[in-house]
Amino acid sequence: MGIIIKDLTKKYGDQLALNKVSFSIDQGEVVGLLGPNGAGKSTLMKSITNAINPDSGEILVNNSSVRENPIETKKQIGFLQENNPLYMEMFVKEYLQFVMNIHGLKKERVEEVIKMVGLTPERHKKIHQLSKGYKQRVGLAQSILSNPEILILDEPTNGLDPNQILEIRDLIREISKDKTIILSTHIMQEVEALCSRVILLNKGEIVADQPIEEFKGQYKSLEEAFQALTK
Structure with missing residues (x-):
């Protein structure tokens, strides 16, 4: 599996x-x-x-x-794209209900996910009124709404301030307890904090695939490994 x-x-x-x-x-x-x-x-x-x-x-x-x-x-996968496409004129709860209807889920799931990702104070706002951090939470919410077994997250903290990064990182850590996750990011600290393994691509080919601890044994840091393997 x-x-x-x-x-x-x-x-x-x-x-x-x-x-x-x-x-x-x-x-x-x-x-x-x-x-x-x-x-x-x-x-x-x-x-x-x-x-x-x-x-x-x-x-x-x-x-x-x-x-x-x-x-x-597709039913088994949740996907948060890098540009986090959202319907900005929809209210938070309205948007998640829209996604819920596409999946054919029970409406109780929307309330459960809103609470899970910390959107309760913002649930009645329009998405365009939210800070970028809360918009990312909405994106994460839609990706986990169907309770998929697999999550694919593309730059989930891109453009966030340090506090927002830590909040989203903690949220991903909580979500990851019972899911398979692919996390794409340029933030090496994020990989170290959340991942047990790294797959490194360069020019369409895998140049490294190993546990993070092995990288640490070969290089001073993930940044050094990245630079050495993708020159």
Whole structure:
């Protein structure tokens, strides 16, 4: 159970975004997906969620093929995109009810998730009225609303101030207790705080895949490992 990727390849015209990428993530693992801009991280995450179709290769989510069973596998995944697309003119609770209706969930789940992510004081505000930190909470709320087994989080603390970063990080840590998580971020402290393993992409290929403790044994820091492996 978990995620299995086999020989995943994707091209955009002449640009090779992913080149026969293979790895597996066990159920309950929290994995940091690292790499410089243009390394193929977003293409990989969108392929797992079936937002885009790879040219070749196979993706299994809990032993089910993403290509052959797209609806079944999507139901098992929550996705927070980097730009956190939200309907800004909707009220917080209204938006989450909208997402709930898409998933066919019971309305009680909305109240449960609002409380879980600390949105109770803001629940009757329009999303455009929220601070960026609270907007990220709304994005996280929609990603966990269906209680998915797998969470894919793309730059969840991007643009937040230090206090907001710590709040969102604590929230992710709480959520991760019973989920498989892929966390893509450029903040190395975030990876060290939340992840047990790192997959490092560069130019569409995996250049490292190992537990964080092994990185620490080979390099002074994750920053040094990142620089050495992605020059």
